[in-house]
Amino acid sequence: MRDVRCQRCGHMFTLARDLVDAALQELEETEQDYYTLECLRCRHVIKIQRSDLERMRPPEGADS
Numbered sequence: 001m002r003d004v005r006c007q008r009c010g011h012m013f014t015l016a017r018d019l020v021d022a023a024l025q026e027l028e029e030t031e032q033d034y035y036t037l038e039c040l041r042c043r044h045v046i047k048i049q050r051s052d053l054e055r056m057r058p059p060e061g062a063d064s
């Protein structure tokens, strides 16, 4: 699943598949270990580990 939970306010949201792809691409270019985004509700910065993103990315050819 591509669900992410804000540790401050508990808001949950689902990462779009496109965003997961873009995030992984950005991490490759910047050589960082995690991707950051802001919680839509409270603006808390959420860090998503690169390994988590890779797990979120569907296997090649999968359509979901």
Ligand SMILES: [Zn+2]
Pocket (backbone or CB within 6 Å): 006, 007, 008, 009, 010, 011, 039, 040, 041, 042, 043, 044
């Ligand atoms: Zn939040």
